[in-house]
Amino acid sequence: MSRVSVTGSKRVIDDVIEAAYAHHSLHVTDYDERYEGFEPGTSLDGAETVNERLVTVRSLESILDVDADDAEVARSLDDDELVAELGRVRGRVNDLNDERDDLRDAIRDRQEEIDRMEPFAELGIDLEYLRGYDSVEVVVGEARPGLVETALEDAETIGAFDVFVGGDVLAVVAKPTDADAEGAVQDALVGVDIALLDVPDADAGPKEYVAELEAERADLRDELDDVENELESVKGEAAGFLLRAEEQLTVEAEKKEAPLSFATTENAFVAEGWVPTESYPDFEAAVVDAVGDHVEVEELERASFTPDGDHHAEPVDGGTGGAESASVDDGSDPASAETEEAVATDGGHAAHGSDDPPVVQDNGSAAGPFELLVQAFGQPKYSEFDPTLLVFLTFPLMFGFMIGDVGYGVLYAAIGYYLYANYDGALREMGAVAIWAGLFTVLFGIYYGIDVFGYHAYQLFGLHWEVGKGLSPADTEWALTWLVLSVVFGLVHLNTGYVLSFVKNFQVHDLKHAVYESGSWLLILNGVWIWIFSRHVLQVKPDFLFDSVSVITLGALSFSGFPAVVGIAGIVGAVAGVALIAIGEPVELAEVLEPIVNVVSYARIMAVLLAKGGMALAVNLLAFGAYIDEGGEGSFHFIFTADHLAHVRETGSEELVFAGMSTAFDPGAIGLIGVLGLVAAIVVAVIGHVVVLLLGITAAGIQGVRLEYVEFFGKFYEGGGDSYLPFGYDRQYTDEQ
Incomplete structure (x- = not known):
């Protein structure tokens, strides 16, 4: 630039x-x-007029609900034509819009009056009989008649009374013992749950009045339909002009306001x-x-x-x-x-001062949508490495690993495709991100045993599957393996961040600064974790750290740990890293444990994997029931029907975990209880998996983004750049003339 x-x-x-x-x-x-x-x-002459016209055009577009699909072929639009046509369209649209607002207000008034009159129509007493008395009081409201009568009977201030009931509405006609008393009936009903109603000031019978109001409302709605049809006709005539006018005025406004900069x-x-x-x-x-x-x-x-x-x-x-x-x-x-x-x-030249060049991110069609996640943290500066490609390579991988279910993955990809196909801008990019996340979720779902909404579909094909999420007694070792794999992924991820930091510091300053500010952390990070994975002081280290390689490769490879001397070298390297920090940036000694803590933070990947898998398992367990084969030492299997449950109980070689709702259904003898149980099981399964689907977005999505932003970006990336926004306009509805 x-x-x-x-x-x-x-x-x-x-x-x-x-x-x-x-x-x-x-x-x-x-x-x-x-x-x-x-x-x-200051703005050029005429800027205020142009902006006023632009506001008018956009207001008319909002009233008529004009969108880009209403555009015509692009053509020129001179100022005289714009002013004349805008005045004509504005007058017609404003008149129709005012008429529409008046009709809507009138319809709303009629509806409110109908709502007020319907209880009296239900009561069935003419309104003139519910007011205008001197010696008796009339109260109308919604309440339980029995409670009202009891309260009136117990009230010493009430003499004779009668209660008229119609539906949920009742009318009380009572004579107070004191002829001069006012509000005696309401005082007597203080302890009763009653919603009092004001008697409308109308002479017609309630039912006739309601019918008259409904007829007026219907006429008003017909008039409103006519006005809206006329507005739609105006939209068809004026939409192209309004889009051209908005574009033309936007161009003029930008030109006239340019001197402000x-x-x-x-x-x-x-x-x-x-x-x-x-x-x-x-x-x-x-x-x-x-x-x-x-x-x-x-x-x-x-x-x-x-x-x-x-x-x-x-x-x-x-x-x-x-x-x-x-x-x-x-x-x-x-x-x-x-x-x-x-x-x-x-x-x-009169320099404005130092400022960063603007940035254009161009990561191609595949990684491009992930610019949205990077920009949410901050637009890259011109001088910075754009991490979009790395986010593209790691975020869907983490998301898919944490959810790992074919059913959920297909739904995530379908939601993403809907957003991608039907929206523009950020929603379209988010849809593309969701598609990639869904595809990786499907891949890991297949790897975990063709998991489909928590069900191991490999059982349907009579297959024996070695890999699991670690939820069944038979595959507990996999849970520990995923923990180790999460940590190893964290090591690779953080090393990448520190290496980028080293390169940046080397280019910004020199090798010495790069070693002090980045190389020191690389030494601490790798030195400590090399020692952890070494055989030095082996007795304090859990076996699964070394067994995980054999588990993940199904026994093809084994790893017994780095030699003790390598572990000692790792500790020496870590100490050297601390020394470099003490020499170069002593204030950062307070954060010397950060590389260890950051790597441990990646254990959240395994935690989300087990949590979401466990939730899906729990939903299926409640709905369909399950047992564990091999006497409680094997894998979970769902039951589904009463016949299957009876078979499990008869064999005695499986451990029943929960009978489930669907097991009330017996295909051989269909009964009401069984059908209700099956329906309840389906409802629980659908609602439960929808909840897991949504929580998967928040859990896996947020945790993945957090690892990118906090642990990874924090090592080398600042953001805060400006997008390249060239002065000018890409015309769609008007030409340069």
């Missing part, structure tokens, strides 16, 4: 903006107000930014062709890919890096003088 400066008179700022916009390559950097005599620019004086301006180095000659030619010698375009520096903390920038030969100034003749003496003064600032 090349950092460029465009300096000129304000008299030609419009033409410069037009040329830069059309070239669509300049990533403009904002002026940061650090230089005396300059200030941020420039450094300006009364008569001159300076714009800085980044362009791809290969595009600079064309960019310079485009600007110069537009305004001639009224502007000076300079390539200030070129940023290389070699890290230096920010970026490695080299001054460009031939640029005005010295005190001499580039002259800009704009044909006006005052403006020209101030322009030359601006150019002379900072040795030839």
Whole structure:
């Protein structure tokens, strides 16, 4: 990337903006107000009007629910046509929208009145009989009649009363013992759970009134349908225009607001930014062709890919890096003088200050969607190694290993495909990530014994399967093997991170800094774990550390540990690493155990594997029941039916774990209890596996991302870069005319 400066008179700022916009390559950097005599620019004339029109267009698009599918063939749209058509469409749409809002309010009012009247219609008493009395009180509400009558009978303030009931509504007509008392009935019903209803002020019978309201509501809905159909017709006519107008106004707004990022004086301006180095000659030619010698375009520096903390920038030969100034003749003496003064600032240009080049991530179609996970942590800086490819290689692997189920994997991939096929942007990329995670989940599910929703499908084919998740008594050793494998994966992952850190520090500084800041941690990490996997002080180390190689290779290979002398060498290397930290970065001695702790953190991979597998097993256990063959020393097998359960109990060679709901179903004698048990088992299985599916996303997904962000990225990656956003617009609905 090349950092460029465009300096000129304000008299030609419009033409410069037009040329830069059309070239669509300049990533403009904002002026940061650090230089005396300059200030941020202001929007060009007409910006406020353009923005007001843009807001209007977007509001109309929202009202009409216009989307990209409603677009027509791209064509030009001049200002006069835009203003005239926008006024016409706005007037028509606003009138129809106001009418639609009024009709919706009227329908809502009718519905509220119907809801208020329906209890009285259910009661069946004309409204005029429920109000207007002097000597008696009338109360209407929803309550249990028995409780109301008991309360009134016990109340000393109530003389005669009667209760009329209709459905859930009742009306109480009572005469208080004190003729002057008010609210005696409500006071008597204080201890009763009653929802009081206000008697509407209407003379018609409740049922007739409700019917009248429903008829009015139906008429209003017909009118609303007519208005919405007319709005749909307007949408069909105006959608293409609105999309063209939005694009045209967006382009104009961006051009008119561009000076907000420039450094300006009364008569001159300076714009800085980044362009791809290969595009600079064309960019310079485009600007110069537009305004001639009224502007000076300079390539200030070129940023290389070699890290230096920010970026490695080299001054460009031939640029005005010295005190001499580039002259800009704009044909006006005052403006020209101030322009030359601006150019002379900072040795030839008014530099905005140091800033990082923008970044374009291009990782191909396969790894590209994983840029989403990297950007969630932080956009790579121009100087940094982009870890997207490494995330692509490791995240789906970890996810699939932790879930390892063909059924769940297929569903994850299907959900991902739906997102990928139906959405754009982040959701589409997330769908691609889910597809990869689902495919690896399927692969590991096959490896674990063709696991399908926690069921070992290899049993259906009469196969003998050696590999397991470690949940059955027969394959407990596999659980310990997965623990060791998780730790080994962590070692490889962290070594990669520290090596990248070493390379970065070597390029930023020198070999000494790389050794002190990264090599020391590599020595500690590998030294300690080499000792752990060695035969030195063998008696304190568990056997499964060394047996796991034999287990994972099904006995083809064995590993008894590194020789004791190698273990001692590992300890020496770790001590040397600590010494290097003490010499180079003594403050980091407080974190000297970090390499050990970080590796142990990868044990969460095995923990999630057993947790999700155990949850799927528990769901199937509750729904279908299971037994363990070989007298409780073998593998789990699900039962499913009453016949199968009877067979298990008869043989006596299996240990029954749980009978399950489905075992109430007897295919030979179908009964109600059996059918209900089977239905309940299916419901429990479906709901349970949906829960496991969702928890798998949160558990495996979050833990995988955490290992990437905290343990891995923390060794070499900072993020915080800016995306390359060139000044310009890719038109879809309008052409350049």
